Amino acid sequence: MRKLIAAANWKMNGDVALVDAFAAQNWPQNERIETVFGLPATLLSTAQAQGLAQLAGQDVSAHESGAHTGEISAAMLKAAGCTYAIIGHSERRSDHGEDEALLIEKWQQLKAQGLAVIYCIGESLAAHDAGETAETLRAQLQPIIEAGLIDEQTVIAYEPVWAIGTGKAATPEYAQNAHAEIRQILAEKHARIAPSLRILYGGSVKADNASGLIAAQDIDGFLVGGASLDVRSFLGIIEAMT
Ligand code: PGA
Numbered sequence: 001m002r003k004l005i006a007a008a009n010w011k012m013n014g015d016v017a018l019v020d021a022f023a024a025q026n027w028p029q030n031e032r033i034e035t036v037f038g039l040p041a042t043l044l045s046t047a048q049a050q051g052l053a054q055l056a057g058q059d060v061s062a063h064e065s066g067a068h069t070g071e072i073s074a075a076m077l078k079a080a081g082c083t084y085a086i087i088g089h090s091e092r093r094s095d096h097g098e099d100e101a102l103l104i105e106k107w108q109q110l111k112a113q114g115l116a117v118i119y120c121i122g123e124s125l126a127a128h129d130a131g132e133t134a135e136t137l138r139a140q141l142q143p144i145i146e147a148g149l150i151d152e153q154t155v156i157a158y159e160p161v162w163a164i165g166t167g168k169a170a171t172p173e174y175a176q177n178a179h180a181e182i183r184q185i186l187a188e189k190h191a192r193i194a195p196s197l198r199i200l201y202g203g204s205v206k207a208d209n210a211s212g213l214i215a216a217q218d219i220d221g222f223l224v225g226g227a228s229l230d231v232r233s234f235l236g237i238i239e240a241m242t
Helices: 016-024 041-049 074-079 090-096 100-112 125-129 133-146 172-189 207-214 231-241
Strands: 004-009 033-038 055-057 082-087 116-121 155-158 198-202 221-224
Touching: 004 082, 004 198, 004 231, 016 041, 033 082, 033 231, 041 055, 041 074, 074 082, 074 100, 082 100, 100 116, 100 133, 116 133, 125 133, 133 172, 155 172, 172 198, 172 207, 207 221, 207 231, 221 231
Parallel strands: 004 033, 004 221, 033 055, 055 082, 082 116, 116 155, 155 198, 198 221
Antiparallel strands: none
């Protein structure tokens, strides 16, 4: 049985008051579900001090340390209490031109620090309309697989770009197809661990669509943006998962 993950991705939102509100909530952490909070880097230490768990960086530097102004290293994320880091989010891919070659370097940095990776993939609207979803997923996964980076800790977040922040979540059937495809691609090189890897869905997840999506066989939780910025709405998603 795969343990479900409810992961919040605050993006460039939130403040100390929001951390306070989240830290005051008693989040269900049990053998069925784990919670992950992807906060802005400046809030991580505050969240750690308040006992909010588990924490994730929203990105990481491809470098270990040194003269890289503005960058945050994997060791810094770890020191700030992170056990996870999100990489490859579509906003990083589009705003900063991040590609698989760079993401491999970031992943290596995280692995060296023992941080688990939440690796985001997903097709654009154009690829979706052209019927190229499977090709896109393969192109985003194959270089990572070939670099030997997939391990038991790996979490994949399938986030169709057209569903992010649009209010138009994928249907459970559509998402399940993509998740099954992803698990199949992983199984080609990693037959032993592929059945136990967690694959999250992201893109306009709300409390009212979460139960339908989580019922799909290969959906093992969510990466949530907008609806993770409010204690009640994020809790509503977690309740819909259980
Ligand atoms: P959304 O964002 O839930 O606001 O659609 C999801 C994400 O980008 O991780």
